[in-house]
Amino acid sequence: MDIHIQPTPHLPMYQQQKPLKAADILIEQICQTYTANDARRDGIYYWPQPLPAPEVRILPDPLVLFQHESQPGTSSRQALVPLSIQEMLQQAPQEKQRPSMQIPLGLIDKPENQQQETLIVDLHGSGGALTGGPLLLLGTLNSGKGSALQTLLLWLTTRYRASQLICAIVDPNHDLDLFRTLPHVYDHAGNNLWTDGATDEEIVQLAQHCTDLLVQRRKRYNHQHWTDDTFSHLWTTGEDLPMLLLIVSQYQRFTERPIASQALKKLIFAIAEARSLGAYTVITAAESGMRHLPADLLNKISTRISLFINEQQRAEFFGRIYPMDPIPGRGLLVTQDRQAHHIQLALPVSGASETERYEQLKYAVQQIQQSQSKQ
Numbered sequence: 001m002d003i004h005i006q007p008t009p010h011l012p013m014y015q016q017q018k019p020l021k022a023a024d025i026l027i028e029q030i031c032q033t034y035t036a037n038d039a040r041r042d043g044i045y046y047w048p049q050p051l052p053a054p055e056v057r058i059l060p061d062p063l064v065l066f067q068h069e070s071q072p073g074t075s076s077r078q079a080l081v082p083l084s085i086q087e088m089l090q091q092a093p094q095e096k097q098r099p100s101m102q103i104p105l106g107l108i109d110k111p112e113n114q115q116q117e118t119l120i121v122d123l124h125g126s127g128g129a130l131t132g133g134p135l136l137l138l139g140t141l142n143s144g145k146g147s148a149l150q151t152l153l154l155w156l157t158t159r160y161r162a163s164q165l166i167c168a169i170v171d172p173n174h175d176l177d178l179f180r181t182l183p184h185v186y187d188h189a190g191n192n193l194w195t196d197g198a199t200d201e202e203i204v205q206l207a208q209h210c211t212d213l214l215v216q217r218r219k220r221y222n223h224q225h226w227t228d229d230t231f232s233h234l235w236t237t238g239e240d241l242p243m244l245l246l247i248v249s250q251y252q253r254f255t256e257r258p259i260a261s262q263a264l265k266k267l268i269f270a271i272a273e274a275r276s277l278g279a280y281t282v283i284t285a286a287e288s289g290m291r292h293l294p295a296d297l298l299n300k301i302s303t304r305i306s307l308f309i310n311e312q313q314r315a316e317f318f319g320r321i322y323p324m325d326p327i328p329g330r331g332l333l334v335t336q337d338r339q340a341h342h343i344q345l346a347l348p349v350s351g352a353s354e355t356e357r358y359e360q361l362k363y364a365v366q367q368i369q370q371s372q373s374k375q
């Protein structure tokens with residue numbers, strides 16, 4: 001059974017800060033008498049609410065991945081998945097799982113269709129999805145890249161056991177430190193696949209472990225003709241074949257280090273070539289431009305999310321200047337139909353401050369760890 005993700009979730013209601021005007025009262029009364037559902041039945045669609053925006057004093061965490069255990073449905077906060085982590089962890093092993101790399105990351109605005117939907121990125125890149133293939137998250141300092149990686153990794157490690165998913169992580173900012181202890185970050189030989197990339201040797205070694213994994217996989221199935229569906233088919237027949245996810249955070253940090261950047265680039269290319277074998281890539285970068293993200297690397301990346309970047313970078317990255325607000329987690333995504341959409345990414349966990357969110361994430365990772373040790 002697949003986990004159901006609300007297609008058009010309800011938006012948070014902010015507390016009214018200013019006194020109501022007569023027009024507001026009138027609108028509210030009309031909305032009460034003639035609800036959105038009544039309107040929809042009559043073929044009238046309301047303009048969707050604006051994307052939920054974090055506001056330090058009012059609601060710093062308006063959009064989160066999972067529902068909070070103690071307050072389902074009672075908070076003005078919105079969850080992408082209508083389940084708590086604990087419920088997800090209990091449900092996942094009972095499902096007939098497929099190796100899906102479709103990850104709910106936030107909300108996507110489509111005002112021209114009067115819609116707002118869950119943003120799902122698909123690292124496997126099956127046809128028909130809004131986005132597909134390797135993912136780049138670009139954004140300036142404090143734009144929300146690290147939080148987005150946490151959301152992505154929390155989803156995947158909650159959903160898949162370590163025997164189903166191996167994560168290789170290059171994390172110079174230590175945004176994913178809390179995940180380091182999870183068994184997902186080790187390969188079958190017991191090698192730890194997390195590094196902050198402080199030395200070139202560490203990067204080269206991690207690249208070697210990942211390449212070995214791919215080589216072993218090709219060898220093991222040397223007569224196999226790999227198509228888009230082969231991996232999924234082998235997986236569901238019970239083959240011991242974990243997905244491999246490479247995360248390279250802050251790619252620009254390595255561009256001045258020829259050995260490290262060559263090793264990373266080669267690895268990213270090898271993983272892009274091995275998508276049908278179940279290998280996937282996510283990269284974040286704080287700088288665009290050829291010097292930081294070479295064109296041949298960018299060509300391998302089919303899903304490009306830009307969080308806040310300055311106008312000049314926007315012009316370079318998109319070929320034109322789309323309007324953007326400097327809101328954490330707010331960004332732009334150009335979908336396969338070449339349409340640009342505003343998006344709001346979800347935080348992995350809720351919390352009124354960074355410290356609270358850190359503790360919540362720590363607790364979430366502990367829950368994952370415990371559920372792993374029970375299996």
Ligand SMILES: Nc1ncnc2c1ncn2[C@@H]1O[C@H](COP(=O)(O)OP(=O)(O)OP(=O)(O)O)[C@@H](O)[C@H]1O
Binds near residue numbers: 141146147346
């Ligand atoms: N989707 C979001 N909703 C609400 N707040 C967010 C969101 N994403 C990030 N934030 C907040 O914005 C701040 C910066 O986030 P984060 O550290 O993820 O940014 P970053 O791009 O990784 O920054 P840097 O490049 O400096 O490491 C944090 O306080 C974080 O909690």
